[in-house]
Amino acid sequence: MKTLLISEYRQGKLLESTYELLAFAKRLNAESAMLLIGSEASLPDFGGKVYFAEAGKYGEYNPDAHKRLVMEAAQKEKPDYIVFLHSSYGWDLAPRVAAALKTAQISEIVGVVDGRFEVPACNAKLRRLVAPKISQSILTIQPGAFTYQGEARGTPSLERVDLDASIQRIEFLGYEEAEKKDVDLAKAEIIVSAGRGVGKKENVEVIAGLARVLGGELGATRPVVDAGWVDHSRQVGSSGQTVAPKLYVACGISGSIQHIAGMKKSDFIIAINKDKDAPIGEVANVLAVADVMQLVPALMTRLSK
Amino acid sequence: MKILVCIKHVPDMESRFIVNQAGDWFEERELAFRLNEYDEFAVEEAVRLKEKLGGAADITILSIGPDRVVEAIKKGLAMGGDRGVHIKDDLVYQKDPWQVASAIAAFARDKNFDLVFTGMQSQDRGSAQVGADAAELLDYACVTTLVNIEISGDVVTARRELEGGMRGIVRFKLPAVVTCQMGLNTPRYPTLPNIMKAKQKELLTFPVADFLKVDSLVVIEKMYPPEKKGRGQVLEGDVNELADKLAAILKEKVPALR
Numbered sequence: 001m002k003t004l005l006i007s008e009y010r011q012g013k014l015l016e017s018t019y020e021l022l023a024f025a026k027r028l029n030a031e032s033a034m035l036l037i038g039s040e041a042s043l044p045d046f047g048g049k050v051y052f053a054e055a056g057k058y059g060e061y062n063p064d065a066h067k068r069l070v071m072e073a074a075q076k077e078k079p080d081y082i083v084f085l086h087s088s089y090g091w092d093l094a095p096r097v098a099a100a101l102k103t104a105q106i107s108e109i110v111g112v113v114d115g116r117f118e119v120p121a122c123n124a125k126l127r128r129l130v131a132p133k134i135s136q137s138i139l140t141i142q143p144g145a146f147t148y149q150g151e152a153r154g155t156p157s158l159e160r161v162d163l164d165a166s167i168q169r170i171e172f173l174g175y176e177e178a179e180k181k182d183v184d185l186a187k188a189e190i191i192v193s194a195g196r197g198v199g200k201k202e203n204v205e206v207i208a209g210l211a212r213v214l215g216g217e218l219g220a221t222r223p224v225v226d227a228g229w230v231d232h233s234r235q236v237g238s239s240g241q242t243v244a245p246k247l248y249v250a251c252g253i254s255g256s257i258q259h260i261a262g263m264k265k266s267d268f269i270i271a272i273n274k275d276k277d278a279p280i281g282e283v284a285n286v287l288a289v290a291d292v293m294q295l296v297p298a299l300m301t302r303l304s305k
Numbered sequence: 306m307k308i309l310v311c312i313k314h315v316p317d318m319e320s321r322f323i324v325n326q327a328g329d330w331f332e333e334r335e336l337a338f339r340l341n342e343y344d345e346f347a348v349e350e351a352v353r354l355k356e357k358l359g360g361a362a363d364i365t366i367l368s369i370g371p372d373r374v375v376e377a378i379k380k381g382l383a384m385g386g387d388r389g390v391h392i393k394d395d396l397v398y399q400k401d402p403w404q405v406a407s408a409i410a411a412f413a414r415d416k417n418f419d420l421v422f423t424g425m426q427s428q429d430r431g432s433a434q435v436g437a438d439a440a441e442l443l444d445y446a447c448v449t450t451l452v453n454i455e456i457s458g459d460v461v462t463a464r465r466e467l468e469g470g471m472r473g474i475v476r477f478k479l480p481a482v483v484t485c486q487m488g489l490n491t492p493r494y495p496t497l498p499n500i501m502k503a504k505q506k507e508l509l510t511f512p513v514a515d516f517l518k519v520d521s522l523v524v525i526e527k528m529y530p531p532e533k534k535g536r537g538q539v540l541e542g543d544v545n546e547l548a549d550k551l552a553a554i555l556k557e558k559v560p561a562l563r
Contacts, residue, residue, distance in 0.1 A: 010467070061465075061473055063447070086433075088467045091426075092449045095434040098403070099441035104522035105402070107432040116526060122429050123318045126331060129526040137522070169446045173474040176464070190559065215561030226488045238468055247558050254319070268558060269537075270551065275319055276539065285537040286554060288547050298548035303555065303562060 001030040004051075004079035006070060008089050009038035010060055011175060017085050018044055019148035024083060024141050027112050034156070035073045037066055047154020051076065051161045058163075061089075061172045065163060067096045072161045074101070079136065086140035094140050104132035108257075110145040124257055124279040143238065144261050183217065183233045190216025190247045193236055193263075194224050197252020197273060197292050201229040206296055207251050213303050216247070221259050237262035252292035255280030272296065306362040307416070310351045310386065311409055311423040311435070312344035314370055314377035318428055328527045330398045340377040343424025346485040349492040351422045352385030354456060363387050365418075369408060369513065370397040382503035383495030389506065394513035401523040402430075406438030411516035413443060418480065419459075425450050425484040433484075440482035448475055449484040 005021035007014060014036065025032040033049040037058055044050065051073035058065045070093070074082055082097065084090030086108040098105035111118035116131040117139065185191060192211035194204050204224070211218045220230035222237055236243055237259040248266035253259060255271075255278055263269070264283045271284035272292045281287045288295060316322070316336040323332045340348075348366065355362035366381035367390040368374040378389040392408055394400070413421065421440075426433040433449070440447030452472065453464035459479040464472045466486050495503070540547050556562045 010471075061475065088450055088465065088473075091433040092437065092465075095402070095437035096441055096447070098434070099406070099438045105432070105434055106523060107402075107434060120531075121431070121528065122316065122320075122322055122331070124531065125318070125322050126324070126528055127531050128528045131524045131526060133522050133524055169477060170448060171476040173462075173476055175467075176472050176474060177470060213561070214555065214559050222487060227491075232470070235470075239466060240470060242469075270554065272551075276541070277321055278319075281536060281539070282531070282533070286540060286551070287537060288540045288551055290544055290547050294544045295547055295551070298544050299551050299555075302548055302552035 001028060002077065002079040003028065003030045003032045004074055004077050004082045005032050005034045006082065006084045006090070006093070007034050007036045007038065007044060008085055008087060009036060009042070009055060010089075012039065012042065014038055014042045014044055017087065017143055020085060020141065020143065020146050021083050022046065023146040023148040024109075027146055028081070030080070033077050033079070035070060035161070037069055040158075043156055045153050046156050048156060050156035050158050052158045053161050059168070059172050062168055062170065063093050063096055064167045064169045066093055067100060068163050068167065069161055070097050071100060072163065074136065076159070076161070082136070082138050084138070084140045086142050090140050094138050098138040101136070103137050104134055105138040105140070106130055106132060107140045109139055109141045120257065123254065124282070125277060142257065185217055185219055185234065185236065185241045185243050188217040188243070189245050190214050191219045191236070191243055191245045191263075191266075192216050192249040192251065193219035193221065193253060194230060194251050195221040195253030196223045197254070198224070199252070199293060201227070203293055204229050206293065210249065210251070210296055210300060213300065214247070214249070216245070219243070221253055221256070250280050250284065251296060253280050254278040255283070306354070306358060306420065307418045308351045308354065308362055308364045309413055309416075309418040309421045310344070310347050310364060310366050310381060311421065311439070312348065312366060312368050312377055312381055313341040313424070313427045314338050314368060314374040315341045315427055315429045322530070324528050324530070328529070329525050330528055338373055338376065340380050341424050341427050343426060343428070343485055343487065345492040346487065346489045347422035347424050348381045348384050348386065349490045350454060350485060352493075353490065354420075355385065365390055367392065367409065367412065369394055369405060371395045375508070378508065379503050380495060382506045383500045384493055385499075387506065389508040391508060391510045392513050392516060393510055394517075397513075399521075399525065400517070401521040402432045402434035403438055403522050404517055404519055406435045406442060407519045408513060408516040409435070409439045410442035411518065412511075413439070420479055421445065421482040423482070423484055425486045436482050436484040443480075443482070446477045446481040447483070448477060448481065450486045451483050452486050452488045454483065454489070
C-alpha cells in the first residue's frame with residue numbers, strides 16, 4: 001500500500017505537524033512519499049521520496065495551484081491514499097483535490113480498524129467507521145491523533161513537480177497575529193478555564209475568583225472568547241494557546257476537539273459539567289457532574305476557610 | 306447581488322445520543338434540532354451584506370433533509386433571508402459530503418449566484434467538505450474558515466483562521482463560495498415580527514432526485530459510542546457533597562491552599 005503525504009509549510013518553515021502524517025502511514029503499514037510545497041532550506045527529516053515544488057513560485061496559500069501540484073504528484077506516485085492533516089491547510093485543500101479527482105474523502109480520522117477509518121461525530125460523542133469505495137482516495141487525519149516517534153528519518157530524495165501555467169484565483173496578502181498574547185498561559189502551573197456553561201459574562205468573575213484562590217491563571221474556550229466575555233489572549237485550544245499545566249480546572253466546558261487538543265496534556269484535569277456524557281469526561285481525572293455556577297461558589301466557601 | 310446560503314439542521318450537541326437500530330446513525334426521535342452553529346454565522350453574514358448594499362441583494366436559504374429541516378430554513382428567513390429552498394431527502398444522513406455538494410451544485414448551476422455562504426463544517430458530521438466540493442463543481446473561487454470578510458464591488462478581502470491565533474489575509478473575485486468560522490459575527494436573534502413575516506416568504510420544495518445524480522463514494526459501516534478509556538473518577542450527587550470532595554482534592558494538589 002502506498003500513501004502520498006501532503007506536508008505543511010508556513011512562514012518559510014516546514015511545520016512539525018507534517019511528521020504526524022508519517023506516524024499515520026506507519027499505522028497503515030504503508031510505504032510513503034511526501035509532497036512539499038516549500039523550500040529546500042527546510043526539508044523534512046525523512047529518508048524517502050519527496051515531490052517538491054517551490055513555495056516561492058506557488059505560494060504558501062494558493063489552493064488552486066496547490067491542488068494541481070497534488071494531482072501532479074499523485075499521477076506520478078499512484079498512491080492508494082493521499083493524506084492531509086485536518087488543519088486549516090488540509091481541510092481547505094483536500095476536498096478540492098477530492099472533487100477534482102472525483103474520488104472519496106474521509107475527514108478527521110482518529111483511528112484505523114481493519115483497514116477502515118474511524119472518525120468522530122457529534123462533538124466526539126459518537127464515532128463512525130467508514131471506508132472509501134474507490135482506490136486513490138483522500139484522507140485527513142485529526143491533529144494529535146497519530147504521534148510521531150522518529151520513524152523514517154534521513155535525507156529525502158527530491159523529485160520536482162511543476163505546472164505549465166500559473167494559476168492564482170486567490171491572492172494571498174499575508175499573515176497577521178489575531179491579537180497580541182500578553183498572558184503566557186503556557187507558563188502557568190494552574191489554569192482554571194471558563195466555558196459556555198458559565199452562562200453569562202458576569203459569571204466569569206466567579207471562575208476568575210477560583211483561579212485567584214488556587215494561585216492560577218484564568219483560561220477560556222473559544223465561544224467564551226468570541227462572545228467577548230474573556231480576552232483572546234486567554235483562549236485555550238488549537239486556535240488559541242496549547243497548555244500543559246500541573247492542574248487544569250475546566251468549568252462548564254463540554255470539550256470540543258479543538259479545546260481538548262489544547263489542554264489534554266495537563267498533568268491533572270478536573271472538569272465541572274452538568275452533562276455527564278460531555279467529551280471533557282474522556283480526558284478528565286475527576287468529573288464533577290453539577291451546574292458550575294452552583295458548585296464553584298460552594299467550593300469557594302470551603303477553600304477560603 | 307444573488308446570494309445562496311446553504312444550511313444544515315443538526316441535533317443539539319448537549320443531547321444524549323443513542324445509536325439507531327441499523328447501527329449506522331443515531332436515533333433522531335426525542336432529540337432537539339437546531340440550525341448548525343457555523344451556518345448561523347453564514348446566514349448572519351449574508352444578511353449583513355444585504356443590509357450594507359441597501360437591500361440590493363436577494364438571499365436564498367437552502368437546506369437538504371427531511372421535513373424537520375424547514376424549521377432551520379424558517380429561522381434563516383426570520384433572520385433576513387428572502388426565499389427558502391427545501392431539497393427533501395428523508396435519508397440525507399446516508400449521503401456522503403460529495404453527494405450533498407453535488408445536489409447543491411446541481412440546484413445552483415443555472416442560477417448565477419454571485420456568492421455562496423455556508424458553515425465551515427456541520428456540528429454533527431464535521432467533514433468540512435461540502436462547501437469546497439460545491440465550489441469545485443461550480444468552478445467558483447473558494448475560501449474556507451473565514452473570520453472576517455469585506456466586499457467591495459466584485460472583490461472580496463477576507464481573513465482565514467489558521468492555527469495558534471494566526472490569520473491569513475486573502476483577496477479574490479466573485480463568484481465565490483465562502484465557509485464561515487466562529488468569530489465571524491454574532492448572529493442576531495430573529496424578532497417576533499420577523500418570525501411572523503418569515504411565514505409568508507416563498508418556500509420551494511424539491512425531491513432530492515431532481516438534483517442528486519451521483520452515487521456515494523464512501524461506505525458507512527457503523528456508528529458507535531467511543532470506547533471509554535482512561536476515564537477518571539465521576540462525582541455525582543448533592544452540590545455540597547461534591548464541593549467537599551473537590552475541596553479535598555484541590556487542597557492536596559494546590560500548594561497555595563496548604
